[in-house]
Amino acid sequence: MSANGSSIVVGILALQGAFVEHEAALRRLNLSKRLDIVLVRTPEELGRCHALVIPGGESTTIALLARLSGLLEPLRKFVVEKPVWGTCAGAILLAQTVENTKKGGQEVLGGMSISIARNGWGSQVSYYTYYILPDTYGSATQVESFEADLTVTGLTDPEIPFQGVFIRAPVVVELKPTPTDPPIQVVASLSPSLLPPALASPDHSNEPKIFVALRQGNHFLTTFHPELTQDDRFHDYFIRECVISQVANGNASPQS
Numbered sequence: 001m002s003a004n005g006s007s008i009v010v011g012i013l014a015l016q017g018a019f020v021e022h023e024a025a026l027r028r029l030n031l032s033k034r035l036d037i038v039l040v041r042t043p044e045e046l047g048r049c050h051a052l053v054i055p056g057g058e059s060t061t062i063a064l065l066a067r068l069s070g071l072l073e074p075l076r077k078f079v080v081e082k083p084v085w086g087t088c089a090g091a092i093l094l095a096q097t098v099e100n101t102k103k104g105g106q107e108v109l110g111g112m113s114i115s116i117a118r119n120g121w122g123s124q125v126s127y128y129t130y131y132i133l134p135d136t137y138g139s140a141t142q143v144e145s146f147e148a149d150l151t152v153t154g155l156t157d158p159e160i161p162f163q164g165v166f167i168r169a170p171v172v173v174e175l176k177p178t179p180t181d182p183p184i185q186v187v188a189s190l191s192p193s194l195l196p197p198a199l200a201s202p203d204h205s206n207e208p209k210i211f212v213a214l215r216q217g218n219h220f221l222t223t224f225h226p227e228l229t230q231d232d233r234f235h236d237y238f239i240r241e242c243v244i245s246q247v248a249n250g251n252a253s254p255q256s
């Protein structure tokens with residue numbers, strides 16, 4: 001419950017991408033009786049929210065649609081004040097800097113002191129390059145999407161691995177918090193030995209784990225898609241750890 005006893009309003013940015021799946025996952029939580037879920041398409045709808053989920057989809061498109069809907073600047077202000085979870089394309093939008101952007105660059109909201117590479121596992125290949133020119137484009141460029149078990153910490157039942165669904169996912173390339181930023185906490189990582197063969201190098205022994213879920217203050221990112229599984233532990237984590245505690249402390253009131 002929020003400080004004044006009313007329910008907590010969690011928005012899901014619904015301009016493009018997997019917002020319906022996030023809505024279903026949030027409604028499945030036992031906590032959902034206390035949550036009011038809003039699909040956000042206008043600044044007014046954003047203004048009602050205590051917290052926001054930015055879904056996966058296509059980051060450049062989401063940023064463009066946000067600009068066209070008059071949401072880009074309100075979102076930037078929201079990120080400074082309230083809890084936000086970005087999945088995949090949403091994680092790209094939450095990063096401070098983005099590598100491998102489309103020509104023309106990538107607008108970001110910021111919020112997390114990291115650098116992220118778009119399409120970090122390979123770029124989306126067109127029908128032409130995939131089917132007509134397979135010899136020119138090697139197998140590695142075709143493994144832009146895969147599933148792998150993740151090691152999780154801080155979730156309920158941490159001994160149970162989480163099935164990570166990576167769809168043309170970004171890769172976190174650098175954590176760069178300044179001394180005054182909140183520390184960055186690793187919530188899930190991917191062992192290089194669990195990557196599909198075309199992405200794995202022959203010897204993983206010296207390779208560091210790949211960070212795929214990070215929390216910084218009340219912001220959270222996952223480079224994969226928890227909403228495409230029936231395992232709702234990441235949704236539960238965000239609501240419990242990043243939202244309920246913040247709202248209870250009075251740190252995330254809706255904008256006036």
Ligand SMILES: NC(=O)CC[C@H](N)C(=O)O
Pocket residue numbers: 055056057058059060087088089090092118119167168169170
């Ligand atoms: N599944 C996803 O959200 C993919 C992200 C996409 N590659 C992008 O650049 O935004």
